[in-house]
Amino acid sequence: MKTIIHDLDNIEVDNNIILNDYNIKNCIGCFNCWTNTPMKCIHKDNYKEVCKNILNSDTLIIVSRNFYGTYSSKVKKILERNIGFVLPYFVIRNKEIHHKARIKQKLDFITIFYGKINSKEKLLLEKLVNRNALNFNLKKPTILYFKNENDVRRYLNESIY
Amino acid sequence: MNLYINCSPKIKNSNSEYFTQLIKSDNDIINYIYKDNFELIKKNISIYKNIIFVFPLYMDTFPSKLIEFMENFNNKLINKNIYIICNCGFLEYRQNFLAIDTFIYWINKKKGFFKGYLNIGSGEIIGITKKNKFLSLFCHDFFKKIKIFKCYINNEKSINLNTNIKWLNKRLFCIICNHFWKKRIK
């Protein structure tokens, strides 16, 4: 199973897709998804147990419009609701402090960025997804760039679904 | 007069707020990305010359609502002095460098003057010094740097500073934090 976190309008597929939902609530930084109710977010919306979807997947795919070398706010909102994917405990990984993984298996990690992207932004995005992979204990990311949403849709249809 | 923009979802309970209160003068103002209307913040940005963005590190970049604000910010930052105060939970302030670099890139694209940053590692623990004065002993470097940063902002000078809790190595930091997490987890 694959989990796709994205900010595209209208994509329909049977995979385990986390839809782009305009009403998703912002993480409030309360850490309840680590402490009082592990893996459950305090907000009672569709994303309440979203990290469980990822834990049950073998691949995490993130599709985002490039925004000055980082994620779009829509994608970022969903990602922040997922920190329960790892444990709160700290470990040293690659000589830096990171969170302890909840599962042993490392998920495949594909990131797809679209829109206008210059070389500086590519550098920032590459650093970002590599850092996310380290923090979430994912496999080394595959990073793809596309010009527009349609090209991403075509790629997803041909290669992912 | 300076404008502080608090970009933490924890608003007034945030470490960002604590750091801002340590630095701000009486006639400076604070706006909250997670509370205030974006139009009000934009208006204040157009009025104030020195603007300090104070944000926590969220998944190696900025909190989502700050990104939303930036997406909505179609203006330029011409003639504005922009400072950054960034804090993260992990011990190493170097984990903030990417977010700071990305923010500076955005400031430059908006034609603002990037004037400097205060980069704080172990922000959660330093935040506890608000109530636990004993812990302040380990945070002497932070208190020194925050004073220096304040002077530089008020004189509109450039400076970049890094700080975190002292006398703890990574292993000890993990042991202490894990003990704290164990107590909190139900």
Ligand SMILES: Cc1cc2nc3c(=O)[nH]c(=O)nc-3n(C[C@H](O)[C@H](O)[C@H](O)COP(=O)(O)O)c2cc1C
């Ligand atoms: C959703 C989320 C993501 C976070 N990501 C990181 C991270 O990538 N690296 C890190 O060192 N700390 C991370 N933190 C911890 C915060 O940066 C830290 O708790 C900080 O002190 C919060 O500051 P504030 O009280 O001003 O919001 C994260 C916290 C949350 C809630």
